Amino acid sequence: MSFPAFFDTNVLYGALLNDFILELADRGLFRPLWSRDVLFELAKNLVKNGEDPALVEKRVSTMEHYFADALVTGYGDLVPTMTNDKKDRHVLAAAVRGSAEVLVTFNVKDFPTDSVEPFDLEVVHPDAFLLDQLDLYRAPTLRTLVELVDGYDSPAMTVDGFLLALARSGVPKFVDAVRSKLY
Numbered sequence: 001m002s003f004p005a006f007f008d009t010n011v012l013y014g015a016l017l018n019d020f021i022l023e024l025a026d027r028g029l030f031r032p033l034w035s036r037d038v039l040f041e042l043a044k045n046l047v048k049n050g051e052d053p054a055l056v057e058k059r060v061s062t063m064e065h066y067f068a069d070a071l072v073t074g075y076g077d078l079v080p081t082m083t084n085d086k087k088d089r090h091v092l093a094a095a096v097r098g099s100a101e102v103l104v105t106f107n108v109k110d111f112p113t114d115s116v117e118p119f120d121l122e123v124v125h126p127d128a129f130l131l132d133q134l135d136l137y138r139a140p141t142l143r144t145l146v147e148l149v150d151g152y153d154s155p156a157m158t159v160d161g162f163l164l165a166l167a168r169s170g171v172p173k174f175v176d177a178v179r180s181k182l183y
Contacts, residue, residue, distance in 0.1 A: 002028050002029060002030045002031050003030050003031065003101045003102075004030070004031045004033050004098060004099055004100045004101055005030045005031065005032060005033065005100060005101065005102045005103075005104055005129070006033040006034065006072070006091070006094065006095035006098055006100035006102070006103045006104065007021070007032055007033065007034050007038070007104050007105075008038065008088070008091050008103065008104065008105035008106070008107065009038045009041040009042045009045065009091075010105060010106045010107060011104050011105060011106060011126050012034070012038070012042050012063075013042060013045060013046070014169040014170075015059075016162065016165045016166060016169060017126065017166060017169045017170070017171065018059075019148060020130075020144070020145065020148060020166065021126075021130075022063065022066070022067070023144050023148050024133055024140075024141065024144055025067065026066065027140055027144055029133055029136075029137050029140060029141070030133070031069070031070070032067055032070045033070050033071075033072050033094070033095070033098040033100050034063075034070055034071065034072065034094075035071065035072050035073070035075065035090065035091070035094035035098075036071065036073070037090045037091075037094065038091065038094070039060050039063070039064070042060065043056050043057070043060050046059075072094045072095075072097050072098035073097075074097055075090070075093040075094045075096070075097035075098075076093070078093035078096055078097060079093045081093075082096075082115065083114070083115040084110055084111045084112060084115035084116070085107075085109075085110035085111070087110070088105075088107065088110045088111065091103070091105070091111075092111060092115065092116065092119075092121075095119075095121060096119045096121065100121060101120075101121065101122065102121070102122045102123070102124050102129065103116070103121055103122070103123045103124070104124055104125075104126055104129045105123060105124075105125070105126075106125065106126060106170055108123055108124070108125050111123040125170075126170060126171050126174075127170065127171040127172065127173045127174050128173075130171055130174035131173060131174050131177060134174065134177055134178065134181070138181065141178075142178065142181060142182065145159070145162070145178065146159060148162075149161075149162045159182070163175045163178060163179060
């Protein structure tokens, strides 16, 4: 079984980054994990920032349907024992309960080393996470990206356009590495 990776809300927020990460997971490169709190926060933030509530509901329910084993439960008792940033203690508690090997977040600073060391858990930025996927699974990662872009038809997108959007979403080093391998 592929290794478990817990995703913080901020990584799942951007539609294209979310699509790409979940497409990699769907191909078995890793097992995504999240919590009900993460999904609630995701939906709340998307709606607050102007997304259509019906489309947000569809996005979250699609994630839950396709990754039925991603939901981590039963972590509430761990939350008060976590020592990381208070607002993200539920994230660390769920990652620990889900036996994640990595916690993927843009807010790496909210999870200081001493707060995660006891749990044999690595906190990584999405850029580093995707670079690892590219290093470990070069061909499947590149194929996934190209095939995902080919599937976009409303609106249609080019690989360059997709990479530009990914770079803007916070994973520029991954984008540079992909460009160097594709071109």
